[in-house]
Amino acid sequence: MVTFHRPVDLAEALQVRAETGAIPLAGGTDLLVRHRNWAGTLPRIDKPVVYVGHLQELRRIDISGNGSGPQMTIGASVTYSELLDHPTTPQLLRDSIIELAAPGLRNVATLAGNICNASPAADAACALYALDAEVELAGPSGRRRLPIAEFITGPGRTVLNNDELVTAIHLPPDNSTVKYYKKVGTRRANALSKLSLCACARIVDRTVTDIGIAVGAVAPTIVRDRDIEQHLQNTATEQVALRIPQALQQYAELIRPIDDQRSTAEYRKHTALALIEQFLTHELH
Ligand SMILES: Cc1cc2nc3c(=O)[nH]c(=O)nc-3n(C[C@H](O)[C@H](O)[C@H](O)COP(=O)(O)OP(=O)(O)OC[C@H]3O[C@@H](n4cnc5c(N)ncnc54)[C@H](O)[C@@H]3O)c2cc1C
Structure with missing residues (x-):
């Protein structure tokens, strides 16, 4: 039996995370595979789970920028398919997504899940390294933002605290030729x-x-x-x-x-x- 939280907004998600240490769940394509059980039975997860895939605050793509080009802020729960549909998504990231998994999975899986899983073989994360992406985190003491290479510290390891969530990935203007x-x-x-x-x-x-x-x-x-x-x-x-x-x-x-x-x-x-x-x-x- 898994205790499953479906918060109404980001504030409630952070509260649940701080109070229960619940594991965030977005597309579930890493988390549920990692905790898979015998065929035909539900995944076995020994902690509560907090679903974040539906949170409106994390489902936005915002474009801002100055003269040097558009900067993208990609909400943590934006799916790969939504990124492929967006005209501002840099070609390098687009190329990595097109070869990632298969369309059905890309309809639910997220960049945030890819970087939090912290596999050295994570394909979208690799593009984010080349594109100088920064990761934005939120927790009880506010927000912080750091380069992806500082966010991921080893295989399966990140600096994410138990009471924090990834809220967005920031991409500077892509001026590469x-x-x-x-x-x-x-x-x-x-x-x-x-x-x-x-x-x-x-x-x-x-x-x-x-x-x-x-x-x-x-x-x-x-x-x-x-x-x-x-x-x-x-x-x-x-x-x-x-x-x-x-x-x-x-x-x-x-x-x-x-x-x-x-x-x-x-x-x-x-x-x-x-x-x-x-x-x-x-x-x-
Ligand atoms: C059949 C198959 C094929 C695949 N092919 C590829 C491939 O080609 N390349 C590749 O790189 N990967 C691949 N994957 C792995 C996976 O699909 C990706 O890593 C995907 O991006 C994970 O995103 P998700 O939203 O499903 O993450 P989830 O499974 O929901 O979560 C993954 C991790 O991130 C954490 N997390 C999620 N959202 C947040 C948040 N907002 N804040 C904090 N923590 C969070 C979760 O707690 C968990 O630890 C494949 C998986 C499957 C099942």
């Missing part, structure tokens, strides 16, 4: 990543002015390294090739995959480095 998304999985649909690469860059007057490279499923958390990126920034496109060997050497140190049922560490490392090389060699022109 190059986008590159590659997911390596066993099938085209309903397959978790063996590894993935989400990368974007801005090229102005044949110079790389900005770059973001995130690699999924190759380390305890998604890999993104600002120092390596800085070394590639402000480089004329025809000079990028000179910097690739050093960048690959640095990524080789950060990419520390494991063997599991989906792939081997050796395959993951080899393929991740090959994809980074392909992006740097063939996309930045």
Whole structure:
């Protein structure tokens, strides 16, 4: 038997969470699978559950912005299908969602669920790393906001407190001119990543002015390294090739995959480095 709370608004959801430590439930596509039981029986969850998928405060997509482009605020309970329908959703995020699970699941599953699950193989989270997303949390002492790389601290671990909820994901304007998304999985649909690469860059007057490279499923958390990126920034496109060997050497140190049922560490490392090389060699022109 699971105690199930269906609060009327965010304030009540936070109150339930603070008073009972109830586990948040959005689409349930991770949570209910994690707690699945014998076939034909209900999931077994030893704590109360608080449903947040219907809360209006978390179901909004807001667009704001200044001269540099639209900023997106994506409510925690917005589904993947709604994001695919929205004209402002950045192409890199869109590409990661199109290959995530299958349409029926995307009708209920959420970005917030993907990042709170904190799997290093989380596909949408990988795009959010490359896009400089920030996570907004609410709790009894108010709201706080932090970069996604600070929100996720390890496999299955985040800084979310027991009395907090994720309320939104913030995306700064996406001014990239190059986008590159590659997911390596066993099938085209309903397959978790063996590894993935989400990368974007801005090229102005044949110079790389900005770059973001995130690699999924190759380390305890998604890999993104600002120092390596800085070394590639402000480089004329025809000079990028000179910097690739050093960048690959640095990524080789950060990419520390494991063997599991989906792939081997050796395959993951080899393929991740090959994809980074392909992006740097063939996309930045
Ligand atoms: C068949 C299948 C295929 C899949 N394929 C993929 C895939 O290709 N790529 C991929 O990355 N994932 C995949 N997944 C995993 C899953 O669908 C995603 O991670 C999804 O984004 C989870 O979202 P959800 O809303 O269902 O989360 P839930 O299951 O509802 O929750 C997941 C976690 O987030 C927490 N949570 C949810 N909302 C909040 C909130 N507002 N505040 C705080 N905590 C919250 C929950 O407590 C739980 O710990 C697949 C799952 C299935 C079953």
